[in-house]
Amino acid sequence: MVFWSYCRDFTGTEREEFELRDGATVGELLEQVYARFGKLGEARRSLLVAVGVEYAEPGRRLERGEEVSLFPPVQGG
Numbered sequence: 104m105v106f107w108s109y110c111r112d113f114t115g116t117e118r119e120e121f122e123l124r125d126g127a128t129v130g131e132l133l134e135q136v137y138a139r140f141g142k143l144g145e146a147r148r149s150l151l152v153a154v155g156v157e158y159a160e161p162g163r164r165l166e167r168g169e170e171v172s173l174f175p176p177v178q179g180g
Contacts, residue, residue, distance in 0.1 A: 104119050105117065105172040128161060129159045154169050
């Protein structure tokens with residue numbers, strides 16, 4: 104898992120590895136993330152998730168070695 108922006112501030116790290124069962128979903132990974140980093144759980148409704156370079160929904164199945172990123176919504180001006 105890669106943490107961006109204030110997600111990095113909340114976790115105190117840029118990257119963290121999580122053990123998942125084969126066929127686990129993004130949602131299952133997020134539950135582990137939020138359990139480990141409670142402050143992220145508080146912000147969960149305003150966070151985005153990507154697998155590789157594509158946004159991902161909680162039901163998306165993960166393949167071994169895929170990079171998952173967690174970040175706040177992107178704003179421009």
